[in-house]
Amino acid sequence: MTRQRSNATATRITSQTQQPLVGPCEQCGGDVAMVTPEYAVAVLRLPPDKLFGLLASGKLHSLEKPSGVLICCGSLPVASAKKGNSNRAGGGK
C-alpha cells in the first residue's frame, strides 16, 4: 500500500453568501459592502417584507449579479441609521 499524499487543496468558497462582499455601488459612487438579501434578513434582521418592499420601491441600492442580487449596505436602513440615533427604539428583548 502506497501512502498517497493527496493533499488536494480544495479552494472552493462555497459560503460566499455568508459574508458581505465589497463592490462598487454606482449610486454611492464608491466601494461599499454588498450583501445578499438572505444576509440582510438573517444578520441585519431586516424583515423580508420590508427588505423586498424597499428593493421594489428603489430605496435600496442593488446590484444584479449572475449569482443573485446584492444590496448595498450603505442604503440599508439599519446600516445607515447613523444620523439621529438618539431616538431609541426599544424593541430589543
Ligand SMILES: [Zn+2]
Ligand atoms: Zn449604495
